[in-house]
Amino acid sequence: MRGDAMEVIKALKDNAEKDPKFFSEFTVDEDGRLEHLLWVHIQARVAARLFADVVLFDTTYKMNMYEMPFGVFVGVNNHDQSILLGACLLRNETIPSFSWVFRNWLSAMGRSPVSILTDQDKSMKEAIEVEFTETKHAFCMWHIIRKFPHWFAGKLSSRYQDFIEGFYLVLHQDTIQAFEESWSELIESYGLKDDTHISDLFLLRDYWAPAFLRPYFFAGLSTTQRSESINAFMNGYMGKQTSLVEFVEAFDRAFDSRAYASVKATGADKLFPPRTLTSTRIEKKAQEKLTASIFNLFQHQLVLSNEYIVEGSYIFHYDASDRRWFTRFSGDTNDIWCICQEFQFKRILCRHAPKALIHHGVMELPDKYLPERWCQQPSIFTQRCFNKQVAEANLVLNLGSEGELWRKTFMSKTTCLASASVAKLEQRQQLDQDIKRMMEYTLSKSATTLDEIVTKEKQTVGVSSLDTSLRNNSVLIDKAESQFGKILDIDNPPVVVTKGRPKGKRLNTSTSERQPRLCGACNKMSLHDSRNCPSKNTS
Structure with missing residues (x-):
């Protein structure tokens, strides 16, 4: 897409003009092509004081038309919900690339995390040791365990499931001594003493074994379910044909979804406090x-x-x-x-x-x-969610003479819902249904009008006007000139291929590499579940 790089830089520049605390950085290569891109929302920077103490950094996504690895910083808020603390697009997965990302993200957040979880990428590991000198680095168990079928299923055959169960028992040992003794017994009993994967895991045990990690705060981010859900969540917003500017917009929608979940949880805490079960x-x-x-x-x-x-x-x-x-x-x-x-x-x-x-x-x-x-506290995302509701209402309900009535009704209901002023669950559910019906009716009645509005909005920020505004942006031009001489344009990045992954795909999550789960029928760790458990076939 011609002008895609210029358009995404302009979009981030517009965000910074609306809020000077919005953070973004980018680099271009010697040919004037966009190389790396990092952006952090203002709410994520505000959240850093409390919620950037534990961070998961994941680059298992390649959901854009340039095959650029997409990295997302994930934290945990006070409701034990995942929140997005920044995003980046990289040309490659090398030590300098990761160092650039971590160094600039640290500049945006103003503090180093207590702990960070990543996959086992060696370049990432080296970059973290340089940039996050006071941070405990751990490998996410989800990325490790999902490789087990490929590593051990063929070698162990029918004994594989028993090995997995034994591994989980070893994993939950409280002390380092107990872990290492149990590990030796497990490996010996399954004849894996000379296996290279087992040897590598043991050498790096202080990066993944809970007995080594428990003295450090991880807020539950080391659990496999958290990482798996983040993968599924991000995959719902982006695809391999997503352009750069669409990519940033998609991340904004994902960010808003997480923000809205935080606001709802804050309101629910006030309206529906949990019951006590003891008299203490x-x-x-x-x-x-x-x-x-x-x-x-x-x-x-x-x-x-x-x-x-x-x-x-x-x-x-x-x-x-x-x-x-x-x-x-x-x-x-x-x-x-x-x-x-x-x-x-x-x-x-x-x-x-x-x-x-x-x-x-x-x-x-x-x-x-x-x-x-x-602890309970006001959500840092409340104002963002309210502004988003107002903007969407102004766009969708701008329908002429009938629009003002719908606008007032819509805003009355959404404001009531957002302010958590309705005490009964039934009334809140009724509000949700009313809002959905209003939106469906309005959209069905004004599809043509809405298309015209969206088209007009796109035309006002078209590529040609973006080129002109960016060529006149002295800050951007000065930045480019200081590195590579007089550059009046930033070209799109080339389609890149990163190490260890098939072109155009995320990491394979097929049955052969699926993470074992606890079957509710046979109560064993396996690749099946209670719906297709072999123990049900009694005939």
Whole structure:
């Protein structure tokens, strides 16, 4: 698409003019072609104070017509929801490319993350060691486990499923010693001692084994479900024929979707606070401070703590006294430490901690165990969502004499819904239905009018006008001239091929590389589920 690179730069420049805190950077190569591109929304930069402490950086997407690897920074908000903290398009996956991305993203966010999760890309690993010197780097388990069928299924044959179950048991060992002992037993029993994949995994065990990672905060981002859902989510917005400017627009829609989910969760916390299940002041204080989703996780651990018994410094389940968890309590500071290190890993107390606190006479949860990043607070996305609703209403409902009536009705309902002023669930659901009916009616009645509006909007930002405005942009021209002489245009990037992936495709998620799941019928880790479980075939 001619002028695509110029158009996307203009689109990002327009965002910066609307809000000077919108961050974007790009580079061009010696031939004047767009090379790398990074952009970070203002709300993501604001979120950095609390929610950029843990980041997942994923480049398993190649959903654009130039085959450029797309990288997305993902964080976790106080509702345990995934949020988007920036995006980039790269020419290649080399150390200099990743260093450029991480260095500029760090400049935008103003802080290094406590921890970062990536795939096993060696260039990415080297770049992180240089740019994020104080950050704990870990490999995402989803990227590792999805390779297991290719690595081990053929070699182990019918024993593969049993190996997977054994691997998960090893994975959940609490201590490094227990992990390494269990690992040796597993590998020996399946004859994998000389397997190169096993050797490589063990050498890099401090990047993926939970026993090595639990002293660091990861907010649950290391779970395979989180990474898998992000992959599916992003795939719903982009495709391999997406142009650059369409790509940025698609990411904006994905960003807005995540922002709206955050706003809805904030409103729901105020309208529908979770119920307490115990009479303890520990639970009551957690209910008052934590968001509903985090409180539910804490509450689950608190309820389970009733099944445990304290014996000195050890805690064990009443029905399994052979496995014990060591705890350490300080009466001077009310500090509680458990060998499972769940609080260090997730900042949510494990089931052992409340039992130990109550045993030692601590009846009210200390503030230190209610981290600010998990507490209730106004959503940073509220204004963005409101502005988006206003803009969409102005576009869709601009229908002449009838439009003003529809506009007022639409805005009344959406404002009511967005402000979370409706206390009953039934009324909120009715509002949702009313808004959907209004939109469907308006669109069906004014399809021609809407097409004319959209066409007019596109014409006002056409490629020819973009070329003119960009040629007159002294900042852009100065930036290009300072690097490569007098350049009045930025060409589209070439179609590139990155290492390790088939051209034009994301990583294969076919059956042969699908992640094993727990089957509800046979209760085993497998590639089937309860719908097609072999155990159902009794005949």
